[in-house]
Amino acid sequence: MSWLLALPFLIPIFTALAAFPARGRPLLCGSISICGCVLMLGIAIAIMILVETGGPRAAQMGDWAAPFGITLVADRLSAVMLLISAIVGLCVSLFSLSDIDEKRVKLGFHSFFQLLLAGVCGSFITGDLFNLYVWFEVMLIASFALLVLGGDRIQLDGGIKYVALNLVSTLLMLTSIGMIYGLTGTLNMAQLHISLATVDNPVAVSALAVLFISAFGIKAAIFPLFFWLPASYHAPPVAVTAVFAGLLTKVGVYALIRTFTLIFPTDLGFTHNILLGAALLTMLTGVLGAAAQYEFRKILAFHIISQIGFLVLGLALNSPLALAGSVFYMVHNIVAKTNLFLISGTAQRLTGSYELSEIGGVYQASPLLSTFFFIAAFSLAGFPPLSGFWAKLLLLKASMEQAAYLVAAVALITGALTLYSMSKIWAEVFWKDHPKSYCSNLYEIPRTERLQRLLPVALLAFITLGLGLVPEPFIDYSLGAANELLEPREYLDAVLGEGSAQYTGNH
Amino acid sequence: MEGPLALVVGILIATGVYLMLARDLLHYLFGLILISNAANLAIFITGRLTRAAPALVPKGLEVPPMPVANPLPQALILTAIVIGFGLLAFALALIAQAYKVLGTLDVDSMRIAEPVKPKRKKSP
Amino acid sequence: MNSLILQTATRVLVALILVFSVYMLLRGHNYPGGGFIAGLIAASAFALFAIAWGMEAAQRALRVPPGNLAMSGVLISALSGMLAAFKGEAPFSGQWFQLIGDKNSGGISISNVLIFDIGVYLAVLGAVLTLIFALEEAG
Numbered sequence: 001m002s003w004l005l006a007l008p009f010l011i012p013i014f015t016a017l018a019a020f021p022a023r024g025r026p027l028l029c030g031s032i033s034i035c036g037c038v039l040m041l042g043i044a045i046a047i048m049i050l051v052e053t054g055g056p057r058a059a060q061m062g063d064w065a066a067p068f069g070i071t072l073v074a075d076r077l078s079a080v081m082l083l084i085s086a087i088v089g090l091c092v093s094l095f096s097l098s099d100i101d102e103k104r105v106k107l108g109f110h111s112f113f114q115l116l117l118a119g120v121c122g123s124f125i126t127g128d129l130f131n132l133y134v135w136f137e138v139m140l141i142a143s144f145a146l147l148v149l150g151g152d153r154i155q156l157d158g159g160i161k162y163v164a165l166n167l168v169s170t171l172l173m174l175t176s177i178g179m180i181y182g183l184t185g186t187l188n189m190a191q192l193h194i195s196l197a198t199v200d201n202p203v204a205v206s207a208l209a210v211l212f213i214s215a216f217g218i219k220a221a222i223f224p225l226f227f228w229l230p231a232s233y234h235a236p237p238v239a240v241t242a243v244f245a246g247l248l249t250k251v252g253v254y255a256l257i258r259t260f261t262l263i264f265p266t267d268l269g270f271t272h273n274i275l276l277g278a279a280l281l282t283m284l285t286g287v288l289g290a291a292a293q294y295e296f297r298k299i300l301a302f303h304i305i306s307q308i309g310f311l312v313l314g315l316a317l318n319s320p321l322a323l324a325g326s327v328f329y330m331v332h333n334i335v336a337k338t339n340l341f342l343i344s345g346t347a348q349r350l351t352g353s354y355e356l357s358e359i360g361g362v363y364q365a366s367p368l369l370s371t372f373f374f375i376a377a378f379s380l381a382g383f384p385p386l387s388g389f390w391a392k393l394l395l396l397k398a399s400m401e402q403a404a405y406l407v408a409a410v411a412l413i414t415g416a417l418t419l420y421s422m423s424k425i426w427a428e429v430f431w432k433d434h435p436k437s438y439c440s441n442l443y444e445i446p447r448t449e450r451l452q453r454l455l456p457v458a459l460l461a462f463i464t465l466g467l468g469l470v471p472e473p474f475i476d477y478s479l480g481a482a483n484e485l486l487e488p489r490e491y492l493d494a495v496l497g498e499g500s501a502q503y504t505g506n507h
Numbered sequence: 508m509e510g511p512l513a514l515v516v517g518i519l520i521a522t523g524v525y526l527m528l529a530r531d532l533l534h535y536l537f538g539l540i541l542i543s544n545a546a547n548l549a550i551f552i553t554g555r556l557t558r559a560a561p562a563l564v565p566k567g568l569e570v571p572p573m574p575v576a577n578p579l580p581q582a583l584i585l586t587a588i589v590i591g592f593g594l595l596a597f598a599l600a601l602i603a604q605a606y607k608v609l610g611t612l613d614v615d616s617m618r619i620a621e622p623v624k625p626k627r628k629k630s631p
Numbered sequence: 632m633n634s635l636i637l638q639t640a641t642r643v644l645v646a647l648i649l650v651f652s653v654y655m656l657l658r659g660h661n662y663p664g665g666g667f668i669a670g671l672i673a674a675s676a677f678a679l680f681a682i683a684w685g686m687e688a689a690q691r692a693l694r695v696p697p698g699n700l701a702m703s704g705v706l707i708s709a710l711s712g713m714l715a716a717f718k719g720e721a722p723f724s725g726q727w728f729q730l731i732g733d734k735n736s737g738g739i740s741i742s743n744v745l746i747f748d749i750g751v752y753l754a755v756l757g758a759v760l761t762l763i764f765a766l767e768e769a770g
Contacts, residue, residue: 002721158620182553
């Protein structure tokens with residue numbers, strides 16, 4: 001039991017260690033990485049079944065009892081995040097076989113990639129605030145390495161900005177963890193839920209909450225803390241960008257959701273209004289930034305920011321439906337976003353550039369790839385019956401329920417502007433003729449490389465379609481996850497032991 | 508003892524912020540280093556400053572015979588120092604490499620990833 | 632740096648520092664010390680060697696690439712946490728193995744905590760040297 005919960009980060013760590021000595025042989029190294037991801041996928045499914053049937057599960061590392069040692073906790077939210085991370089990991093490691101050159105593999109690309117997954121999965125499974133910090137840093141240092149691996153000029157330039165701003169977030173997080181420890185004497189999230197409700201110092205608690213918003217806000221790239229993202233995300237090879245886009249910012253959002261449902265549910269009026277304002281501005285600035293861009297990956301990078309706004313919006317509205325919307329949106333968005341970046345990489349392989357004005361004609365060259373792009377892009381814009389439609393519908397319905405018409409209006413405007421950007425890409429990259437008319441055909445790429453590039457894209461597009469066509473089970477699951485978040489009694493029981501936690505009832 | 512140490516934290520953060528406001532990347536990094544030490548010191552203070560024995564149980568006993576110091580903040584700080592050391596050392600190496608490749612440490616002139624005026628031709 | 636005094640002193644100092652680092656590593660089990668600080672001390676020995684004799688001499692003296700050293704350190708640490716599996720306990724539980732004598736009358740026992748620390752020692756040594764060599768190349 002306790003081993004099962006530890007495996008999500010143990011497997012990537014050991015895969016990273018196994019891939020390191022094999023880095024001289026790219027194919028072997030890549031295969032090890034893929035095997036690790038397949039194993040991860042199995043474990044994630046096992047954890048999901050366990051959680052779905054038996055409620056949240058906790059494991060104490062090193063047999064140290066709950067509020068004193070490091071606790072791992074799996075509930076519905078962490079289970080689905082683990083599953084989706086494993087899927088993204090699998091797809092990107094498959095894609096990286098052809099996208100990452102031999103120089104970067106020799107420098108240890110696959111080891112850093114697996115280390116990144118370890119950090120991501122560790123963050124999702126931990127139930128301890130300081131342990132969360134440690135996993136964030138594992139993730140951060142792996143992402144630093146991936147970002148500048150290879151050492152191109154543009155990578156160093158983007159990497160500096162990424163490193164500089166993320167280190168600030170690290171320090172903010174460390175400081176706020178220190179403060180919360182001073183206030184309550186514990187760092188176990190379940191224990192904090194109980195202890196913080198009894199702290200007789202509302203000003204300090206509110207200040208702490210804002211510190212946490214800033215710390216996780218930088219990671220999640222919410223307004224106005226997102227400047228590192230468009231500065232750096234287009235610099236590394238596209239496989240790296242795809243996994244960053246899919247997982248990194250979402251870990252920040254996950255941390256926000258976890259802390260603001262479990263640890264700080266006390267002062268809703270204050271913190272959640274800040275989050276709401278930030279969410280709306282994030283949605284708008286992201287999508288407006290994207291509208292001004294004329295580079296494939298930069299447009300997508302700005303859209304990451306705008307989508308983050310939707311995720312935080314669900315948290316800020318703080319109703320079961322809204323949180324369910326957030327969870328569903330998160331899954332949909334990770335899949336669609338990763339897929340879009342992978343497709344942009346293949347489009348660049350075919351046309352030779354990312355600049356919209358310099359490329360075109362992909363539809364003629366490869367209708368299949370264009371179909372996949374269509375599915376992912378228009379799902380992102382919220383077209384029925386694709387997954388993004390249901391995600392946006394849930395959030396809209398939640399905001400209507402609370403009579404938050406401004407929120408609904410902003411969400412709709414953002415959706416329309418997303419459609420504008422996606423149509424722009426569609427028209428420029430896929431529809432119009434190539435200005436120099438040398439768009440190579442997909443069938444000119446060697447067969448194995450074609451498979452390596454198309455298989456992950458197809459898998460992700462299939463998931464987007466599936467989420468869109470059969471949404472009921474996934475919406476039910478998201479509602480279950482949202483209820484667990486808002487009523488953490490089972491979570492507390494799992495961590496601290498049956499009934500030993502005097503449930504304080506913040507809700 | 509908390510008072511003077513809190514003051515030290517404040518001075519470290521003020522100095523760090525001052526350094527980080529400089530345009531030079533190396534100053535920025537030194538500012539970060541100071542603030543990271545301030546954060547560690549803050550954790551140390553929040554664990555309450557007491558004069559007590561190390562939290563070790565002597566041979567043959569089940570519990571320590573005297574009051575012991577709270578070992579948790581120390582463990583947290585040690586972890587934070589290790590992590591901070593790794594991150595900042597990496598940042599230093601990155602800055603050195605960037606200086607070699609880009610030829611400058613002035614953040615205002617680092618515009619390769621984000622060109623000021625992107626070349627944009629009117630698409631047909 | 633080409634200084635006869637430094638080069639001669641380094642021969643003695645490096646050996647001393649390395650022995651001291653192992654002492655700190657083992658002492659860390661019950662007293663202040665441990666793998667991290669010991670790894671830093673050992674790395675400082677090689678840094679001193681590099682200052683006195685040059686980077687290539689230091690790399691030769693290390694014999695293995697520092698990256699490999701760091702990774703093997705992480706491997707040792709991770710594996711030491713897995714030892715608990717044989718007893719069916721939670722991951723990273725403390726394990727003690729009696730080598731000589733029995734538990735009550737002293738003797739020598741070894742714990743996975745120590746193995747973990749040895750891993751940390753190697754990981755820190757390897758990581759710091761990787762950075763030092765990289766910085767030297769960049770500068």
